């Protein structure tokens with residue numbers, strides 16, 4: 386699926402964080418596996434030689450025998466190609482800020498040089514630049530050996546920490562790992578199996594909330610769009626308007642954040658792009674009055690949808706609550722069932738903060754669904770899982786860029802695969 390590829394590329398910061406973390410967890414616990422397993426190289430040569438000792442010539446010089454090169458004590462096996470001694474582990478954390486992973490197709494965000502070495506370097510050089518303490522083991526992994534690790538308490542704890550660091554939140558991370566472990570403790574799992582299990586759990590949590598915004602037969606359908614400043618309300622309205630228009634719906638937009646001239650201008654630009662009329666009011670005028678006018682126009686024009694932008698000033702919560710309540714009161718004079726949807730737009734880069742925004746806006750308005758923006762370029766995509774787990778609100782769409790077509794329906798399987806770095810056919 387084309388969008389999956391795009392999503393995976395865009396979500397790379399999140400996915401590579403979890404993916405790299407999973408790789409590190411696997412490699413961290415794999416010692417016993419590798420030691421007990423293949424890689425006979427170093428052993429084969431040395432062994433045969435010592436047997437030459439009992440040769441003939443029981444003459445002098447018995448001392449020469451032990452001297453030769455062999456003597457490969459079996460304990461040394463861990464030393465593969467002597468590339469990366471013990472130092473790289475110390476360097477690795479410095480070079481690798483929290484996010485900058487290895488697979489970085491996206492040039493915009495992290496200006497770090499790690500982006501380039503991506504696929505070109507398939508050699509040990511790349512491996513040794515990976516998670517530090519594993520340098521030695523990685524050399525060995527080159528072969529076709531499947532690395533497995535026993536699922537034990539230690540590993541579960543590492544998984545929990547990884548998911549928490551990926552912004553899934555403590556409760557969700559614990560639940561996810563507990564489910565992953567159920568019936569599997571003590572079993573040896575490969576990295577691929579772990580990714581699959583994790584993706585499966587994430588999909589399970591996300592599936593019930595993956596619902597497109599419902600479209601009702603009654604028109605105009607009024608969509609109130611709320612969210613803090615900068616969360617992406619304007620952009621999302623523009624993208625949604627464009628999609629609805631492309632689907633044959635007629636749309637009207639009301640620029641309800643009348644206190645910010647810049648916000649109104651932005652919305653007008655998006656309206657132009659989408660080919661949708663944008664109703665505005667003088668700066669500082671009553672947003673409810675604009676909403677009322679917009680409602681009249683939408684009804685008069687026979688529009689299918691009216692999208693109302695709102696202010697996002699959380700600093701003055703009481704004012705904002707009153708403002709939103711007034712908008713609702715006023716449009717209900719025209720249609721008692723309005724607004725039919727109240728979309729809360731959340732910025733994924735705020736991570737755990739998104740959770741408190743949902744709580745706050747649920748008190749301010751009757752939130753009916755979420756749109757999560759800026760999933761591109763953030764390592765905090767895991768917060769969606771926490772949101773789904775905690776609130777169960779429908780996620781109607783996700784924003785993965787600033788362009789008009791960078792809004793996609795939320796697909797739980799694609800998302801889970803992208804987040805965990807699971808390859809999908």
Ligand SMILES: Nc1nc2c(ncn2[C@@H]2O[C@H](COP(=O)(O)OP(=O)(O)OP(=O)(O)O)[C@@H](O)[C@H]2O)c(=O)[nH]1
Nearest residue numbers: 614615616617618619620648758759784785786787
């Ligand atoms: N990368 C990325 N940027 C986004 C996305 N959605 C919105 N943005 C950017 O986020 C910034 C804020 O978006 P707006 O749509 O203006 O946010 P807003 O909530 O309307 O903000 P106010 O007008 O201040 O209330 C803009 O620079 C957008 O281009 C997204 O999905 N991905």
